[in-house]
Amino acid sequence: MTHAFYVYASYGFAALVTIVVTVWTWADGRARRRELAALEAAGIRRRSARPKDSLGDGE
Known part of the structure; x- marks a missing residue:
């Protein structure tokens, strides 16, 4: 194993984590919008x- 292997592996892992978090955030945002649309x-x-005009009634 070479030094380059560890460098490329760490960059690959960081890129993978970045992509997963981006996709997860995007999918969760779509799910929240669907939930809000269903509630509305x-x-x-x-x-x-x-x-x-209804802000002063008990709050």
Whole structure:
């Protein structure tokens, strides 16, 4: 085994981890958007989307 093997292996591993984390983040974002769309279709809205005039009622 040579020094170059370890260098290339570490770069390869770092690239693999970067790709996996990128794909995981992308897939999770798509899943969250689908969940939000399903909740909004069911009539459940986010508190941040509440009209400004209803902010003073108990919060």
